[in-house]
Amino acid sequence: MAHDHGMPADLTRNQELVLGALNHAPAPLSAYDILDKLRSEGLRAPLQIYRALDKLVERGLAHRLESLNAFVACADAHCHRKGLIAFAICEACGKVDEFADEVIEERLGAWAKDTGFKTERTTMEIRGKCAACLKAAA
Amino acid sequence: MAHDHGMPADLTRNQELVLGALNHAPAPLSAYDILDKLRSEGLRAPLQIYRALDKLVERGLAHRLESLNAFVACADAHCHRKGLIAFAICEACGKVDEFADEVIEERLGAWAKDTGFKTERTTMEIRGKCAACLKAAA
C-alpha cells in the first residue's frame, strides 16, 4: 500500500490526476506546476487544472495556500472536515505542516461574535523555518 | 487637518503617492488599481508601485492581504504593531478590520516552540460579512 492517500473513489479522471500529483509532491505546487506534471497524461490547459482544484478544495481534499498561490493535498484525508486549519510553511525546504488549534478557533469566534462579523472562511499561514532545516543549518 | 494619516516625513515621492492612495481608499487596492489612480501624477509602470509598496510594507505603513493580492494602509498609523496582525475582510463592502490578539499570538508561539519551528511572518485573514452589511441585508 505504497501510496494509499485515502483517495475517494468518485473523483473524475482529472481530479484524480491532480490530487495524485499533489500527493506525490514534497512541497506545494502551483496550478502550472501541476499542469507541467500532467502533460504526459494529456492535460493541456490551465483551466483543466483549476477546475479540478476547485472541486478538490471544495471537498477538503486539497488546500490552497494564499501566501504562495499554490496548493497542497490535505495532510489528513480522513477527518479534516471541521474547523480552522493553520499551515506552517518552511521557506527553506517548502514542507507544509497542517494543524488545528481549538483555542485559536475559539478566540476568533469570540472576536467575530463581539464585532458582529460573520466568518465564512479563514486563512492562517505561518512562514519560517522548520526544525529539520534549522538543525541542518546549525 | 483633513487627511492627517500620520504619514512620515521621510518618504520618497512615489512612496508618499502610493500611501496616499491607500489612505484614501475605502477598501484594499491592487498594485494595478493604485497605478491607475496615480497615472495623473506621472506614474506609468507597475514596478514603480511595487517598489514603493515593498518599502511601505517593510516599514509597517501598509499591509499586503495575501488572499486578495491587494494592499491596505495600516489602520494604526501611529504605533505600528510589532506582533501578529489579523485582518477581517468583508466580502460585501470590502472594508478591512485590522486587529491583534495576544492569546492567539501566544498560542502560535507555543506551537512553534513545541515543534521547533522558527516563525518569520504570519498571515491571518478572515473572510466574511461585516456587521454593517449583515444589518443592511436583513
Place this chain on the structure above:
DNA sequence: GCGGCGACGTTATGCTATAACGTATTCAAG
C-alpha cells in the same frame, strides 16, 4: 573627485487566473 548606495524609469517578460464558447455524458422526469 570618486565610489557606494539607494531610488528611479523603462522595456520586456513571466506567472497566476478566468471569460466565453461549444461538446460529451449522465440521469431522472415525462
Place this chain on the structure above:
DNA sequence: CTTGAATACGTTATAGCATAACGTCGCCGC
C-alpha cells in the same frame, strides 16, 4: 424513448498580478 437539467470536459483567448534586467540619477562619506 425523449427531453432537458446538471455536470464535466476541451480549447482559445484574455485578464490580472509580479519581477527580471538594464541603465540613470542624486546623495553622502571618504
